[in-house]
Amino acid sequence: MNSIDKHSKIDEQKLSKEFFFQSLLQEAYIQGELSQLESERIQGECLKLLSESTERYTKGQSSSVRVETAQNIMASNLYTISIYLKSLPNVSTAIYHIIHEPIEKLYEYGYKIIIRKLNVAKYFFHQIDKTKISTQNHTYNATIETGLKPFFEQYNVNFGTHEIPGSIDYQLIHPVTDLAGVEYIIQYLENLYYENLFCQKFDADIIHEVMCGYDENYKDLLDNLCEQVLQNALGCMFLKKPVQSLDLNLLDIQKIGNKLLGKKQPFIFDQLLEATNEMFEDLEISNTSVEHYLLSSLPKIALKICTALETDTIEKVFVPRFNPHSKPIVKYYMGVKMDDKAYRDIVSELLSCRYFEDKLQIIKEYIKTLADMEDIIIAGQFSFAEASTVFDLLDDIEVAALVKHNPINQEVNVVEYSVEEVLMQKNLKKYLENIPTERLANIHKTMATIEVI
């Protein structure tokens, strides 16, 4: 039997992906697959490699460097060696190569692989640029447009292979952990590419509305876009709604909640799996990598749904679409004006009253609609104090409708309105200035959502 084929006692799960070489040496030493002598030889060769790298780093100009610099170069060398060892079929082969090949050679092999991996990273970056979705999310845009570029400009294949220059803030469904350097970038770009491919199946405006439903300020958040899109898509599949609309209203979300309420996580997972496979057919997703990527996020979504059902927050998992620009308009009807003769009689009686209390009594008794109230306030030519008392009879929405119907604009007023109308507008303006801020805010909010007819 060839020594390469020997079964290793080392548990691959215990090995760090980021510090592969170091952890492999440690495990191999513990398991007795590496003797003390071999271990010392490897350490000595690593230090010799460091010495040579440092000389290249200082270009022979300096015989000493700061300890941090040396540690950084050492980490870079070990990372490069790790890259080669990880490319080998298994741990036994890796140990065979560590024992039988000079460390310098392993470094050279690793260096060549890093150059190849950099090209792979560039390919994925190019693909991401092509498949980028149109969104207002700042983190997504900044990461793709400016955050990733420094990696390709500053990545140091000689002395900083383990580093990740750049500013990568956008969060993925599957965060990349336990990787460094070019390996991290490739994994990150690959994941982002699959997310882009999935999101491309949907209209950018629809994604925007879904994200607004999640949080109106999503453009400033560090949250993932694809995850919410996937969740809403699955919600649509549950209800047999067109998946590309991603449209769920509160009733739909309630239906999903009722359907899954009291169910265990494995059941929910099965439901999600079924819905996801149907979704792949509906969206014509045939890329197995994208499928695998999305399928592997289902356990996380199932857990999220379970927790949401327990805490009655299912509307945080499946969100209704929301368009911040289309605010609902409430049509406010000012009511039917009374008969002209009856109105004239009331006005005559009102004007003939000596005391305001009597006038107020007439208003309370005969005025039934806001349209008549507006006319009577104008005709009554009340002082500010009197007008205020009359305005107090109105609800916020009635005041809002009155203000909206009588926009206070001094330049227009002179030409467009009569003296009595201008007086009423001035009283109304003064009234608004004197009411509590909270009530005023409420009136303004109501004004924005009503249309007076």
Added chain:
Amino acid sequence: MSFNLMLFDNALVQKQAVSEIMLCNEIIDQYSLALTKASALELVETRSYSLENLGRIEFGGGIIGKIIIVFCDSPYLSQENFEGILHELIEIFYYYKNETLDLMSDDDLINYMKMYFDGVCHGSLDQLKFTELDRMARNIRFGYNPDYNELEEAIRKEMEAEEKEENNE
């Protein structure tokens, strides 16, 4: 998880450094200077101590040999003070490697040290360390010429202004 950089075979490095220093005896002999094996070992120890203290690491024999060769023709060195000055120079060298942010090569730094030591410092190590090299390191950190002297520049400008005034009068 990182390799311990101090795993270096110190004995081997020391042996190499001592033999390099001993080789210098052939050159410094013409200036009536000499170093014994014991004093060479002490110099190597000073180097190790300085490196550790200043957070630096050195591969190979190091710079002691270079310092000896460059400084041996100084008029301010004699067999009596030679060894003591070398210890100080080694410490000063590594200190200013840090202070110049490693922007200056070993050879350049040693040459500057020698130039100031023999020149304005007249053999004073204190003036070398606390005045001249301090100024030079500051100049390098701020991107100026290492020789730039703020004080001299101010005096020169003042004199020029005075001269101008006199001419105008």
